[in-house]
Amino acid sequence: MKSNLYKTALLKDVIPFWSKNSIDNDHGGYFSCLTREGEVYDTDKFIWLQGRQAWMYSYLYNNVAQNKEWLEIAKNGIDFLRKYGMDKNGNFYFSLTREGKPLISPYNIFSDCFATMAFGQYAKATGDKEIEELARKTYYNILERRDNPKGKYEKSTGNRPLRNFSLPMILSNLVLELESVLPEEEVALRIDDSVKEVMDVFLQKDGLIYENLNPDGSFSDSFEGRLINPGHGIEAMWFMMDIAERKNDKKLLDEAVQVVLNTLEFGWDKQYGGIFYFLDIKGYPPQQLEWDQKLWWVHLEALVALSKAYSLTKNQKVWDWYEKVHEYSWNRFADKKNGEWFGYLNRQGEPHLSLKGGKWKGCFHVPRAMYQCWQAFEKIENTK
Amino acid sequence: MKSNLYKTALLKDVIPFWSKNSIDNDHGGYFSCLTREGEVYDTDKFIWLQGRQAWMYSYLYNNVAQNKEWLEIAKNGIDFLRKYGMDKNGNFYFSLTREGKPLISPYNIFSDCFATMAFGQYAKATGDKEIEELARKTYYNILERRDNPKGKYEKSTGNRPLRNFSLPMILSNLVLELESVLPEEEVALRIDDSVKEVMDVFLQKDGLIYENLNPDGSFSDSFEGRLINPGHGIEAMWFMMDIAERKNDKKLLDEAVQVVLNTLEFGWDKQYGGIFYFLDIKGYPPQQLEWDQKLWWVHLEALVALSKAYSLTKNQKVWDWYEKVHEYSWNRFADKKNGEWFGYLNRQGEPHLSLKGGKWKGCFHVPRAMYQCWQAFEKIENTK
Numbered sequence: 056m057k058s059n060l061y062k063t064a065l066l067k068d069v070i071p072f073w074s075k076n077s078i079d080n081d082h083g084g085y086f087s088c089l090t091r092e093g094e095v096y097d098t099d100k101f102i103w104l105q106g107r108q109a110w111m112y113s114y115l116y117n118n119v120a121q122n123k124e125w126l127e128i129a130k131n132g133i134d135f136l137r138k139y140g141m142d143k144n145g146n147f148y149f150s151l152t153r154e155g156k157p158l159i160s161p162y163n164i165f166s167d168c169f170a171t172m173a174f175g176q177y178a179k180a181t182g183d184k185e186i187e188e189l190a191r192k193t194y195y196n197i198l199e200r201r202d203n204p205k206g207k208y209e210k211s212t213g214n215r216p217l218r219n220f221s222l223p224m225i226l227s228n229l230v231l232e233l234e235s236v237l238p239e240e241e242v243a244l245r246i247d248d249s250v251k252e253v254m255d256v257f258l259q260k261d262g263l264i265y266e267n268l269n270p271d272g273s274f275s276d277s278f279e280g281r282l283i284n285p286g287h288g289i290e291a292m293w294f295m296m297d298i299a300e301r302k303n304d305k306k307l308l309d310e311a312v313q314v315v316l317n318t319l320e321f322g323w324d325k326q327y328g329g330i331f332y333f334l335d336i337k338g339y340p341p342q343q344l345e346w347d348q349k350l351w352w353v354h355l356e357a358l359v360a361l362s363k364a365y366s367l368t369k370n371q372k373v374w375d376w377y378e379k380v381h382e383y384s385w386n387r388f389a390d391k392k393n394g395e396w397f398g399y400l401n402r403q404g405e406p407h408l409s410l411k412g413g414k415w416k417g418c419f420h421v422p423r424a425m426y427q428c429w430q431a432f433e434k435i436e437n438t439k
Numbered sequence: 440m441k442s443n444l445y446k447t448a449l450l451k452d453v454i455p456f457w458s459k460n461s462i463d464n465d466h467g468g469y470f471s472c473l474t475r476e477g478e479v480y481d482t483d484k485f486i487w488l489q490g491r492q493a494w495m496y497s498y499l500y501n502n503v504a505q506n507k508e509w510l511e512i513a514k515n516g517i518d519f520l521r522k523y524g525m526d527k528n529g530n531f532y533f534s535l536t537r538e539g540k541p542l543i544s545p546y547n548i549f550s551d552c553f554a555t556m557a558f559g560q561y562a563k564a565t566g567d568k569e570i571e572e573l574a575r576k577t578y579y580n581i582l583e584r585r586d587n588p589k590g591k592y593e594k595s596t597g598n599r600p601l602r603n604f605s606l607p608m609i610l611s612n613l614v615l616e617l618e619s620v621l622p623e624e625e626v627a628l629r630i631d632d633s634v635k636e637v638m639d640v641f642l643q644k645d646g647l648i649y650e651n652l653n654p655d656g657s658f659s660d661s662f663e664g665r666l667i668n669p670g671h672g673i674e675a676m677w678f679m680m681d682i683a684e685r686k687n688d689k690k691l692l693d694e695a696v697q698v699v700l701n702t703l704e705f706g707w708d709k710q711y712g713g714i715f716y717f718l719d720i721k722g723y724p725p726q727q728l729e730w731d732q733k734l735w736w737v738h739l740e741a742l743v744a745l746s747k748a749y750s751l752t753k754n755q756k757v758w759d760w761y762e763k764v765h766e767y768s769w770n771r772f773a774d775k776k777n778g779e780w781f782g783y784l785n786r787q788g789e790p791h792l793s794l795k796g797g798k799w800k801g802c803f804h805v806p807r808a809m810y811q812c813w814q815a816f817e818k819i820e821n822t823k
Contacts, residue, residue, distance in 0.1 A: 088723075090723070090724075096721075096723040096724070097661070097662060097723070099661065099662070148596075149594070152598065152599070156596075156598045157596045157598060158595065158596055158598055158599055159594050159595060159596065160594045160595070160596055162594045207591050207592075208591075208592060208594055210533070210543050210544045210546045210592055211542065211543060211544070212532075212540075212541045212542055212543065212544055214536065214540045214541060214542055215536070215542055277481070277483065278481060278483070278798070337480075339472075339474070339480040339481070340474075340480070340792045340793060340794040340797060341792075342797060342798050344728070344729040344732060344783060344792070345728040345729055346791075346792075347785075347791055348728060399728060401731075401785065401786065402785065402791065403787075407731055407786065408724045408725075408728070408730075409724060410724040413724060413726060414662070414726050
């Protein structure tokens with residue numbers, strides 16, 4: 056049974072891998088740079104990954120079992136983030152030294168998104184009012200900064216203003232994460248706003264999600280405007296499905312499922328299998344040298360979107376795609392020898408970086424997807 | 440005869456490819472984004488590549504033949520750079536729209552380096568005093584900015600200050616390029632300074648060039664500190680050989696040649712052939728996802744360094760490496776069907792981006808290397 060596959064992977068393989076290898080007992084926080092075997096090869100602390108791991112353990116505590124060890128591991132990250140993560144204006148750094156000294160300034164608002172996500176789940180787990188307040192404060196700070204998220208680090212002159220997909224997409228998920236700490240009307244407003252941005256603006260007439268658009272929502276014929284990031288589009292669609300389910304919105308659900316299918320059709324590598332990382336909508340060479348690589352998170356988000364879509368629609372096309380992505384992913388990303396998943400395959404499907412964690416890969420996409428797929432398959436199996 | 444191979448490639452293939460496809464007759468400057476066939480697929484103007492192409496055509500005019508068409512093509516870039524390239528403080532933008540409106544701000548001092556290189560060669564070709572003055576002004580502006588080249592766009596906090604190899608390396612070549620427009624003592628001073636920086640600081644005890652060091656010249660055990668960029672080290676070594684030849688410095692010459700051999704030994708892919716793009720000195724996963732790709736410029740710079748080294752030393756080990764790199768490069772990068780060279784091969788040695796030009800590849804490394812190898816082989820053949 057697939058629910059069992061995912062549950063076992065989550066609880067017997069993935070989470071133990073991080074619990075064993077990533078905790079910095081001396082300075083707090085987590086190591087994210089782990090070799091294939093789990094050895095720490097670099098000690099820098101990247102705020103995205105600190106926030107994501109603290110979120111993950113809090114989430115498991117809230118949703119799987121009130122396991123004290125998980126809460127302690129979550130607290131280890133929360134304390135580190137609270138103590139060292141912010142500058143004096145409450146903006147989160149991008150990275151810190153092992154000891155917590157800032158290395159890279161707050162040029163990147165996603166650090167703040169993942170920190171507040173962690174604070175929200177942890178406050179829910181513990182009832183800690185101070186952390187709850189910090190979650191709210193950070194959330195509103197993100198909203199305030201959203202029109203100029205990079206501040207003085209913005210290198211664009213403004214002569215080609217572009218609307219970027221990442222923030223509306225993340226907000227659509229973040230606001231649900233923070234539901235227990237935000238006012239009801241803010242949650243409702245933000246959900247409606249995000250759905251509109253994602254489905255009425257960034258979803259273009261060809262049925263695909265674009266990463267960047269002109270301010271009026273039209274196509275920008277530039278490197279940024281032509282960029283399609285299939286994994287990103289697919290991930291956003293399961294956020295939309297969650298909202299559709301919650302609002303009982305069949306139209307939104309069906310649209311989201313269709314976009315997943317469109318994106319897989321467009322983004323699947325017909326020669327070697329797997330989903331491309333980046334594509335140019337006109338078929339021109341993308342500027343990203345890694346465009347043809349197969350990334351762990353892209354395939355995991357596809358497994359989540361497809362299992363969720365199937366649990367909600369029983370659509371046969373969805374199931375066919377699920378099986379195809381499942382076969383590709385479990386055979387190539389899962390590391391049978393040392394546990395967890397490889398992060399980076401070349402186009403041919405072989406790991407070309409053996410790391411289990413690094414600057415961008417931490418304790419997040421693998422366990423989150425294992426949990427989401429486990430839940431989706433329980434639903435599927437229970438209604439059979 | 441190899442001199443003929445390079446001469447013919449330069450004059451019958453590479454330069455005609457750019458002369459035919461890259462000139463923007465409507466707005467001035469050059470298109471650099473060209474497909475395999477030479478079709479323009481994006482019209483943004485990247486200052487690195489505008490400067491490099493204007494330099495290349497001026498250089499050919501000065502060194503190969505006083506061809507009027509070449510000088511006109513050079514002027515087309517020089518005029519565009521002078522008119523649109525700078526902000527009001529004389530700092531060069533990173534990129535412009537086709538029409539010359541700034542897109543990306545002057546966060547990157549290498550734009551200025553390639554612009555002044557172009558101004559220097561063009562002034563030499565034409566005697567244009569205004570351009571000569573602009574070359575000088577831009578050069579001194581680079582020196583002024585060199586301790587904080589990114590200005591307000593610098594995201595590092597200063598808690599891990601690192602010395603970077605790129606600028607000393609580029610200055611060692613730039614100052615020779617600008618010899619005709621700079622005072623003699625500035626040239627002499629800068630040469631000595633650069634040689635010291637490159638050979639006494641960035642060349643470490645293991646015989647390799649490091650990209651980043653602690654301010655005191657010691658090893659920094661961080662992603663940046665562990666980074667080896669073999670192509671960069673090899674390119675710098677032929678700059679050193681030029682200086683050694685000019686100063687008749689046999690010790691410097693022998694050292695530089697040895698570093699080329701060390702770097703090839705370290706950076707050569709024993710499994711698939713070719714030179715890796717990035718490596719971690721400790722063998723850990725580099726943060727660059729493109730680390731195992733084989734790039735055109737890396738291999739061309741190796742061909743230049745090796746042919747130059749052989750012409751100056753007749754060292755058999757150098758010749759063996761030359762043949763190995765030659766065989767690899769000419770069979771894989773040179774596009775027999777449409778001319779010019781592919782830019783990006785995957786680890787296995789197949790083009791994974793078919794472009795002839797893009798954001799980073801323009802009319803520079805291929806023709807410069809063809810010229811340099813042509814000259815080196817003429818010398819080799821004449822002394823046989």
